[in-house]
Amino acid sequence: MNGKRPARVTIKDIAHEAGVSYSTVSRVLNHYEHVNPVKRQRVWSAVTRLGYVVNQQARSLAGGHTRIIGLLVPELGNPYIGEVIRGVDEALASAQYDLLLYTTHRQKTRESTFVKALTHGMAEGLLLLVPTEPQAYAESLCQEEFPYVVIDHQGFDDYSPTVIGKNYEAAVNATRYLIELGHRRIGFIHGLRHLGSAIERFRGYRQTLEAYNIPFAPELVVDGDFLQWPGYLATKQLLEVADPPTAIFASNDLSAFGAMDAVRERGLTIPGDISILGFDDIPQSASVRPGLTTVRQPLAEMGQIAVRMLLSYIENPQHPRERIEVNTPLIIRDSCAPPAPRRKA
Amino acid sequence: MNGKRPARVTIKDIAHEAGVSYSTVSRVLNHYEHVNPVKRQRVWSAVTRLGYVVNQQARSLAGGHTRIIGLLVPELGNPYIGEVIRGVDEALASAQYDLLLYTTHRQKTRESTFVKALTHGMAEGLLLLVPTEPQAYAESLCQEEFPYVVIDHQGFDDYSPTVIGKNYEAAVNATRYLIELGHRRIGFIHGLRHLGSAIERFRGYRQTLEAYNIPFAPELVVDGDFLQWPGYLATKQLLEVADPPTAIFASNDLSAFGAMDAVRERGLTIPGDISILGFDDIPQSASVRPGLTTVRQPLAEMGQIAVRMLLSYIENPQHPRERIEVNTPLIIRDSCAPPAPRRKA
């Protein structure tokens, strides 16, 4: 640092205080087994007495571990992402790791420079949350044998360890639920077109319609970009359609909120006039009125699982890479109901 | 690391490749002025040719800088916090700093162990977002002369550099706005009682009522804890009052959303029957229907300012510590209107 900090307490000070060599101190600190219990005791008490804190820089330079893992997220301020980070953070904290957070703001360049920096010494592992350009570095990560895990990205390759929800299945369930409530005209608010999860959800929606012999109506599919405002606009468009939908399946909760706004603005009620179903189950979805019926992605849990996977790869580089699919159950609240009997025009 | 990584490219390799001593390479990398342009050129080309990336651990160990700053937040998944982090992240990225993120989950122990770790080598500076127990470490930070900035915490001391909104003034403005719309019964949803900002906002509300000779009604003040669900519950309570409020001033947007839910559930309209006013102006507030009239805190900007302050303290330890108050204007949208003519009971 700059303004010369008050002399640090180092391992040597501890050694002196405890009357042992500094290598012994290091061994105690790292929980080596072959060390005299008496000295071990003396070292620990010296440590607390002097308030020693290990210098991570030095430790990692000398070949130890940084106990830092990097997390790459597209943006912040999205509750979906917030939840995942929360899970990551929890799992990491309990494993005594620190979290280096990077935001790409969907800029490709930032993603790759970041990964470069990380893999060169700073972090021991890497978590990628719905990366925009995964191919760009997945390969380099892989060949450098740098531990990483991808969260919520439909496999862009076969070798990347991944934790992901069952997007297709969940979309099938959700659509089926609406159909069995009696809906035939079901609007669909599509997520970001280039994300695999959005595509899978749409696939589930479309194929379920077909399975029930309900004709697919292209005019009932609109873009919501996974955001509230676009979801609102999309829904306004949906409500203009000649034979408007009696239910709307939004690709995520945020766009479902937008849909709610549009429906209400129109003077219609939820679920009386129109049912709305979301995806994610972000915390708000439970506290909004009416409670949003939605597909639950265990976001925080996904973050935790990703951390566990990552740590196991770090500890044991031979550990076989996995792809874990978490369950995504339908959470039934108050925003869906059978369609109202058709009104006169 | 563990699984021996393919031999790193070090400064010595560059030196060899460029035919200079490694001290010279270091000088080039650190933009020293007195170095032969020819050699400088040779070094840079060697750097790109070999794909050299500096080892931050070694750099900082040798007395350089870590280019990491720590950010301590109470939790994630709150859009308010997300916005601040976004600002911090942006400013940091453009200054080429990395962000170490810690979440306390309001556990006191975590706050202090974290600060301890940080100040001992990892980070060059520290950002504290609405800390729960600031006293615990503000003092130690201060006496260690470790650079830090507190965001959005009403001064718990006189010496901590702070960036904060004008909570009192803004609350006065907001309350006055409601009064001038014609409201006399104004409900207040209180924020977390132990946070200075919540207290200030309440003070502004109460004093403005008095200034207008409107009797303060304790039954119109309820707790919302800055969260949506508690805000919802609080509002239900407010609506039960004998002479219910015609407007509600919520201490933040999240609890304002809860209020909206409760009002709607009651079958009332916003702002027709009841006006609602929030605080923060989180992104959602613009996209919710009706648009929420609210006090805007420039959250992202506050994050950026905090970073700028922090970096200037890091660069120049003599830099006088400041307390910066940002403006918090009232953003008028659609959730407030004059009170409806009183109905019959």
Added chain:
DNA sequence: GCACAACTTGAAAACGTTTGCAAAATAAAT
């Protein structure tokens, strides 16, 4: 040409750890 300043450079000493190696101490086996 000379003295002196300013610019360039390389060698070497930190920075605070971990860890391989070999010596010392202890325990176990003969």
Added chain:
DNA sequence: ATTTATTTTGCAAACGTTTTCAAGTTGTGC
């Protein structure tokens, strides 16, 4: 008592930088 294994220790060499120091170079004014 002597050898042989096993623990337990300290020394010293990394790890990859920055930075001080002093030596070498070049340039300037006389």
